[in-house]
Amino acid sequence: MVATSAKDVDSAEVVKHIAHFLKKSGKVKLPEGADLVKLGQSKELAPIDPDWYYIRCAAIARRLYSRPTGVGGLRKIYGGKLRRGVQPNHWIAGCGSVCRRALQTLEHLKWVQKGPEGKGRIISKQGRKDLDRIAADAKSKQVAEQY
Structure with a gap:
């Protein structure tokens, strides 16, 4: 039987389970201040979901599973358009402090480590093992719901 990885399961389901x-x-x-923070300059309000930080950490962990990246790359991923009224829209990067804190949280869990030569972050062996286990659990629940 082939082992299930985090790439094999639907990304939304894996992120939810993680x-x-x-x-x-x-x-x-x-x-601190998680209820007040905005996720970027292009946002008007703080996130409505009280579990937004867990979801962001899970999404970053899943993304690092596929491709190593750093805070700058994550800011590009979570960026959006800044609406400026009658002026044309501009694209603007997401909040760097949220990405940095999420990476620090994942490093504290030993899921993420610094990349070679200090460039970006990569998923660790422990993180890969835990994410694969969670993905296998998510896939088994998804299969059980079908029947």
Whole structure:
């Protein structure tokens, strides 16, 4: 039987299961002011979902599973258009401090480590193992719901 990886399961399902695992484990603490922070200059309000930090950490972990990247790359991923009224829209990068804190949280869990020569972050062996286990669990639940 072939082992299931985090790439084999639907990304939304994997992120949801990873976020649930992070919240349930109790090892991830919400940063101070998490209810007030905006996720970028292009946003008007703070996130509505109270579990947004767990979801962001889970999404970053899944993304690092596929491709190593750093804070700058994550800012590009989570950027958006800044609406300026009657002036043309501009693209603007996402919040760097949220990406940085999420990476630091994942490093604290030993899921992420610094890349070679200090460039970006990569997923660690422990992180790959845990994400594969969570993905296999998510896939088994998805198969069980079909029948």
